[in-house]
Amino acid sequence: MNIEKYLVLNKYFLRLFGEKDNRELLRYLKSVEEGERDGLTNFATYLINKRGVKLSEDDIKDIERYNKNIIERYDRNIQEYLREINKGRQEKIRLKYFQYLAVLFTEIFLDRLKNRKWEFLGELNKFVNSLEKKVRETVGEFSEEDLKKIAFWMATGSGKTLIMHINYLQFCKYKPFEPDNILLITPNEGLSKQHYEEMKKSGIPCRLYSENLRSGKGDYEVLIIEITKLVENTRGRGRSIHISAFEGKNLIFVDEGHKGKKSEEKKWAKLRDKLIEKGFAFEYSATFGQILDKEDILKEYAKAIIFDYSYKHFYLDGYGKDFWVLNIKNSKIDDFTEIAFCANLLDFYQQLLVYEEKRGIAREHNIEKPLWIFVGSTVSGKNIDSDIVKVLDLIRNSLNRDW
Template identity: 45%
Template sequence: YNRGLHKIETDNILLITPNERLTTQHLAELDLSSIPADLFQAKAGTQMTFQSEGIQVIEITKLTTEKTGEGLSVDITRLGTKNLIFVDEGHKGSGGESWFTLRDTIYKDGFAFEYSATFGQAVMAGGKADDNLLKRYSQAILVDYSYWHFYEDGYGKEFNVLNVSDTLFSDQTRTMVMYANLLSFYHQWRIYQDHPEIAAEYNLQAPLWIYIGSKVIGKKTKSKEITSDVYRIIEFLHAITTDPDTAISCIAALLSGKTGLIDKDTGEDIFAKNYPDLMLGYIRSLNLSAEEIYSSILTDLFRTDRQTPLHLARLRGSEGEILLRFGNGKPFGLKQHRR
């Protein structure tokens, strides 16, 4: 778009990401949008210029002011100062002065668009409010799209709160709730697979299953030991394959609407077939047995079979991320730790 008599000359157009995973994701998205883009590639010489007119994508961790040796790092003094840059997840660098210095230097005579999860998160990225950051962002924000507006515009996730009568939340109730969560995900996935024409019409991607935990490490009190919720999730995933009897019985109970999860207001099983929300209606219409659904979950969602233990593998080059897979199979999930 930047062509013709009024073309604005820039040294480079850069998209700066926090890690290689997001670099790969952005390149894929740019390709889908038919926007020319490539990984950073530079010509030899005193000042670096790109080998294409498209957007060049690079991680912030590869920019430096003191390059030594060969390696993949790039000395910013060779990039020039008249750059157009796009910074993804800018709040991740807000807590460190060096990242700001790097970014400010390479667009000193250019322009920067910075994207952050929220304004508040950017200002608090260092763990406490920063007056300089507050002044910097408050004078430069073009769009402040907080989650409330995001959700009201239809982009948020719909949720369902289960107010069950078991206020102590016993192990049996917890297990049934987690299998209900798994089966509801499988329900969405099955509709997506069986009716691709509907997904294509509305440009829908495959459903995503997310567990959110607040604690990674448990703690001990005088009376008992408290297991972290993240560890409970790992235990549950492991039990899906190693305890098939429990898995099949829970799926059967959910399909029949006899889970023992009682709505404390109505006294009715929240998965009863005549419940107003008509939960799991599509799966029930297929008339599949609990055994058949369980086998499909293992094969199609987790890429495994019975009695295969869960394995966790550290993801190289990405701090705080662990791949989840059963046995030596292909990874089916990702565990992320966010501070």
């Protein structure tokens, strides 16, 4: 299935900029040099002067001037968000072209949600009805409920965390409602701690969940909590918390919320839906493609995914790693595994040497210390041959080998 053609929310925003798919708009903006001039980013100047935009209804007088002014306003807001998250950082962050688009699309969405929701809903449905029959019938029309969530399908390493921080500031600016609670929901404690440290760097008020929720939380403070600690019944024990503790209008940020076994994913999705019944959610994932094979899920996320920078786009833009698929006979897998591990080990060592020798160049281009990652599907459990154990065995054998 060609999932991209069903991403109607994303396509609506692409159409505003005169494009039918991501590749062309990404290609154009990639050619624009990062930076600012005369108070505007080069991205905004390019969009205004070279691409043309259609951000308003046709009956507005002097539509060209209107669109220019509104793009300038959005751009200045985006620059302000960046200044805010850079206040406490030694190494200042600048948005890449694809990150700028993700933030710009969100800026337009929140502005329309806050200031002309019903017109916006009508425009979305007018757009859906202009699409091919199969897409119309699969996705259906937008309802008010569909405007309670937007999602970002972005590859690992493309800056989802940065986008999340700016989304927080965007929500605070537009305030479509006053949230009673703000939650960042993560898959595990490790990611919770990582998000906590990153939010602190951006100056966003936040705290990690603890068993006793202290009173007197700060204004717009983000509570970072694992999805596994949220329960819907009274049988939860230990560090679990019933979702009734978060009554009212909630602002929810969800990082990789669908990670887990199929039964767990359904339970977690139900909990998230409960939490945003009266509120709003931002979702972020590199792997939405793995869950969009069922029609009901496809329908939900086709109306929610506002920006698509999945691995295909990430790779085609030159950010992904080159790879080869090697088919090995079962009888030779063990021998090949050791050879491949040794080759990877030497390659990683070479990268570390270059990084240590060229630290100045690495710092200039914002290149982090090389990281060696092993990807597996099994960790532990009854009768499971753990991928982690296999890797540890390979490392042990390499350390003990008499080279």
